[in-house]
Amino acid sequence: xxxxxxxxxxxxxxxxxxxxxxxxxxxxxxxxxxxxxxxxxxxxxxxxxxxxxxxxxxxxxxxxxxxxxxxxxxxxxxxxxxxxxxxxxxxxxxxxxxxxxxxxxxxxxxxxxxxxxxxxxxxxxxxxxxxxxxxxxxxxxxxxxxxxxxxxxx
Amino acid sequence: xxxxxxxxxxxxxxxxxxxxxxxxxxxxxxxxxxxxxxxxxxxxxxxxxxxxxxxxxxxxxxxxxxxxxxxxxxxxxxxxxxxxxxxxxxxxxxxxxxxxxxxxxxxxxxxxxxxxxxxxxxxxxxxxxxxxxxxxxxxxxxxxxxxxxxxxxxxxxxxxxxxxxxxxxxxxxxxxxxxxxxxxxxxxxxxxxxxxxxxxxxxxxxxxxxxxxxxxxxxxxxxxxxxxxxxxxxxxxxxxxxxxxxxxxxxxxxxxxxxxxxxxxxxxxxxxxxxxxxxxxxxxxxxxxxxxxxxxxxxxxxxxxxxxxxxxxxxxxxxxxxxxxxxxxxxxxxxxxxxxxxxxxxxxxxxxxxxxxxxxxxxxxxxxxxxxxxxxxxxxxxxxxxxxxxxxxxxxxxxxxxxxxxxxxxxxxxxxxxxxx
Numbered sequence: 118x119x120x121x122x123x124x125x126x127x128x129x130x131x132x133x134x135x136x137x138x139x140x141x142x143x144x145x146x147x148x149x150x151x152x153x154x155x156x157x158x159x160x161x162x163x164x165x166x167x168x169x170x171x172x173x174x175x176x177x178x179x180x181x182x183x184x185x186x187x188x189x190x191x192x193x194x195x196x197x198x199x200x201x202x203x204x205x206x207x208x209x210x211x212x213x214x215x216x217x218x219x220x221x222x223x224x225x226x227x228x229x230x231x232x233x234x235x236x237x238x239x240x241x242x243x244x245x246x247x248x249x250x251x252x253x254x255x256x257x258x259x260x261x262x263x264x265x266x267x268x269x270x271x
Numbered sequence: 272x273x274x275x276x277x278x279x280x281x282x283x284x285x286x287x288x289x290x291x292x293x294x295x296x297x298x299x300x301x302x303x304x305x306x307x308x309x310x311x312x313x314x315x316x317x318x319x320x321x322x323x324x325x326x327x328x329x330x331x332x333x334x335x336x337x338x339x340x341x342x343x344x345x346x347x348x349x350x351x352x353x354x355x356x357x358x359x360x361x362x363x364x365x366x367x368x369x370x371x372x373x374x375x376x377x378x379x380x381x382x383x384x385x386x387x388x389x390x391x392x393x394x395x396x397x398x399x400x401x402x403x404x405x406x407x408x409x410x411x412x413x414x415x416x417x418x419x420x421x422x423x424x425x426x427x428x429x430x431x432x433x434x435x436x437x438x439x440x441x442x443x444x445x446x447x448x449x450x451x452x453x454x455x456x457x458x459x460x461x462x463x464x465x466x467x468x469x470x471x472x473x474x475x476x477x478x479x480x481x482x483x484x485x486x487x488x489x490x491x492x493x494x495x496x497x498x499x500x501x502x503x504x505x506x507x508x509x510x511x512x513x514x515x516x517x518x519x520x521x522x523x524x525x526x527x528x529x530x531x532x533x534x535x536x537x538x539x540x541x542x543x544x545x546x547x548x549x550x551x552x553x554x555x556x557x558x559x560x561x562x563x564x565x566x567x568x569x570x571x572x573x574x575x576x577x578x579x580x581x582x583x584x585x586x587x588x589x590x591x592x593x594x595x596x597x598x599x600x601x602x603x604x605x606x607x608x609x610x611x612x613x614x615x616x617x618x619x620x621x622x623x624x625x626x627x628x629x630x631x632x633x634x635x636x637x638x639x640x641x642x643x644x645x646x647x648x649x650x651x652x653x654x655x656x657x658x659x660x661x662x663x664x665x666x667x668x669x670x671x672x673x674x675x676x677x678x679x680x681x682x683x684x685x686x687x688x689x690x691x692x
Contacts, residue, residue, distance in 0.1 A: 118464065124454045144551060149456035151551050208456075211576055213435035214428065214553040234555045235432065236571060236632055252576045 124149075129271030131263065134202065142219045144207060147270050151215055152258065153207035153231070154268075157242060162200055164229060165191040165243035173254075174246045180257040191243045194257050204260050204268065205244045209233040211251035216240060231255070277301050302488055307506035308513040309494035311675045315389075316492070316513075317520025318382040324521060325375040326480065330473050332368040340420065342466035344459030347422035348547040366536040372414050373539040374528050376562035379407060387593070388614060390602030391493040397594040399486040402479060404591045409476045411563070411587075416469040418560055422462060423544030428557050430465070431457050436570075439580040456550065496674040497602030498667065505671035556631060564628030565621050569647065571632045572640040582644065589651050596651055598659030606665040610658045617650045 130147050132154065137143055142155040157165075170176060170188055177185055178193035187193045195203055209216050211233065217223040218231030218240070226232030226239035228247045233240075238249030245254040260270040279300040281287035290297055339358050341350040354361040383403070386392055392400035415433060419426045434451050438444040453460035491500055500506055507513070531538065539561060543554045559567050566583050573579035589596075604611050620643045627640040668674040 118450050118453055120449065120452075120454050121460075124458075124460070146551070149454055149458050149550065211435075212432040213438075213457075214431065214557065215551065233553075235428075235553060235557050250571075250574055250576060250579065 129269060131267060131269045133267045135266040139201070144219050145270075147206075147258065151207040152270060153203075153205050153219060153244070153255070155203050155219070157201050157203055161229065161242040162191065165241060165245075168241065168243075168245075172247070174248075175252065175254045177254070178257070179254040181259045182257070189243075189245055189254055194243050194245070194254070196262065199262060202268075203242075203244060204270070205255040205257050207231075207255070209235065209238055209251055210246065210253040210255065211236055211238055211249070216255075275301070275305075275307055278305050302484075303514075304508070304510040306488065306509040307491075307500065307503075308509050309492055309500055309505060309671050310507045310512075311494050311496055311671050312492070312513065312516065313495050314516070314520050315381065315385040316494075317517045318378050318385065319487075320517035321378045321521055321524050322375070322382060323480065324524075325371060325378055326473065326476060328371050329368065329375060330477070332364050332371065333470070333473065335364050336368055337470060340466075342420070342463050344422060344462055344548070347420060347462060351421045363532070366532045369540065370528065370531045370536060372417060373560070373562065374524070374531070375410065376414070378524070379410060380562075383407070383590075384618060386493075387617075388604045389493055389495060390497050390597065390599070390604065392594045393597065393599075393602050394594070395490045396486075396493060399483065399490060400594055401591050402483045402486055404587075406476055406479050406483060407590075408587060409472055409479065413469060413472040413476065414560065414562065416465040416472070419462060419465045420469065421544055422548045424546045424548055424552075424554050425541045425544040425557070427457060427548035427550065428553055429559055430461065432557060433559075434461075436580045436583070439577045441577070458550075493602060494671060495603060495605065496668060496671055497606070498671055498674065501670050502672070558629055561625065561629070564626075565624035565647075566628070568624040568628035568640045569644045571628070572637065572644040582648075586647060589648070593651065593655070596655040598656050599662065599664070600659075601664040601667065606667050607658075607662060608665060609662045610654075613650060613654045613658060616646070617654075620646050620650070 128148060130145065132143075132145050134154065134156070137154065137156045139156050140158050142153060144151045144153055146152070168191075170190065173189050176189055178187040178189045180187060180194055183193055191200065194205075207215055207219070212235065214233050214235035216226075216231035216233040216238070218225040224232045224234075226248075228239050228241035230242045230244060230247075231240040232238070233249065233251065236250050238251035239247050240251075240255060241247050243254075244257070246252070258270050260268045263269050277297060277300075279290075279294075279297040281290045281296070286296060289295070336354065339350065339354050339361065341347060351365070354365050356362075358364075386400065386403070415429070419430050434448055434457065437451065438448045440447060449455065451461070452458065453464060541558065541560075546554075558564070566586055569586050570579045570583040573582050599607060599610065601607060604614050623643045624640065624647065627636055627643065630636045632640070668678070
């Protein structure tokens with residue numbers, strides 16, 4: 118009953134980020150899951166960087182490119198020099214709902230990031246769990262910048 | 272079966288011929304015609320028969336629905352709509368099946384509450400009771416997978432939330448979830464396997480129901496007095512007495528059933544399930560079917576993912592241990608002056624948890640969900656063992672006959688009979 122070959126074959130995608138302006142966000146499908154890509158404002162980045170690690174529920178970066186022990190600093194959840202982009206699997210680590218916060222009108226929760234309406238989990242602007250039942254930070258998939266404005270996920 | 276002597280007499284040579292080779296007619300006659308049932312059974316004892324009826328209805332309508340339903344993520348939603356609009360009597364068959372699931376759970380909850388009130392789980396009926404808990408678990412699994420099949424928003428997100436429960440298991444959780452999904456998320460592959468299992472499980476239930484009835488006929492039925500059958504005057508033959516009572520109870524049950532089917536077919540469901548599944552948008556407020564709400568409330572009452580999942584499954588599994596948690600010497604709560612208040616409060620707790628499970632998890636709702644979750648477990652783990660020891664039961668009638676006809680009215684033959692234990 119494990120994933121068959123056709124499911125596994127669709128394992129990586131390429132995304133063009135050029136049309137996404139500062140403050141905007143897009144959601145793309147990868148392996149049947151939504152991936153959140155937000156072009157963060159300077160203010161949002163500052164908020165995430167300034168958060169002391171002791172305030173975090175989950176201390177691990179949850180970045181698939183880094184070891185499990187990497188601390189959940191803002192830098193460890195983004196790419197160096199590309200801190201304005203945050204790329205995460207948009208699935209609440211509690212029970213798998215899609216958090217709100219991608220579109221302008223959405224509630225972004227108490228920490229200006231994302232808010233899961235199912236059971237009330239609040240994520241900050243770096244996708245780290247701050248309040249609510251979810252146990253882990255949103256997962257950062259392995260991705261790389263193939264050019265200045267496009268990434269490959271997977 | 273073993274408890275009474277067979278009175279089956281083959282009427283014709285054909286019956287006699289069959290009886291010597293496969294005594295199936297004898298088995299039926301001894302189990303359902305001349306089977307001795309306690310003479311004091313009330314209408315709560317008709318729910319066993321009603322549940323058998325429900326299972327039959329679900330299988331029958333389900334088999335027809337499966338002839339028209341298409342289990343694929345592209346077609347499932349449309350095929351259900353097609354059944355409602357174009358298939359001959361599809362609207363009726365589909366509504367009977369959907370409402371039937373709810374009616375099945377209403378009946379099973381009454382049946383379980385009956386068992387808890389009258390102590391039907393106590394020796395020698397432990398195995399009978401545990402088989403019942405297994406049937407209930409299978410029903411929950413079947414109902415959950417069935418709710419997936421229309422592939423609406425609630426179907427999709429319900430599956431997402433419930434399958435994600437398994438990801439709370441340490442170490443292997445993620446692999447188990449992926450194995451259940453057959454992919455990296457809930458998809459058409461998941462729908463397909465759930466359809467397969469949804470078709471399989473009712474027959475497993477039917478098998479366990481067979482064992483449940485077998486165990487029942489070995490130990491005999493409990494009754495409102497909670498006293499074992501001692502003499503022949505304590506019983507009446509199942510046909511016509513219990514059968515007629517079952518039929519009367521069933522008639523009223525079917526009346527309620529039909530009222531929902533014809534007048535409120537979607538009342539027990541959720542409007543969001545008429546929106547096709549969309550993996551990119553979670554409905555703002557996910558709720559399961561009403562019959563899972565108490566457990567959903569328990570899941571959300573615990574502020575930790577693994578803790579919530581453990582509490583939810585424990586809430587069901589704890590039922591299997593009730594025969595050993597209840598220390599009372601008497602079975603029926605009728606003769607338990609203290610425990611009866613706890614029993615009714617427990618019932619209120621279950622209803623309250625159901626209500627809280629339908630509300631968003633915030634503010635006072637969370638507080639009350641925690642309070643009632645705590646009582647749910649305290650009832651089994653503290654109240655049942657302690658009250659059973661402390662309480663002095665009321666004076667009980669000496670026999671079922673006396674419970675029905677009053678003291679002193681015990682027939683002469685019965686008083687002389689030795690008490691069998």
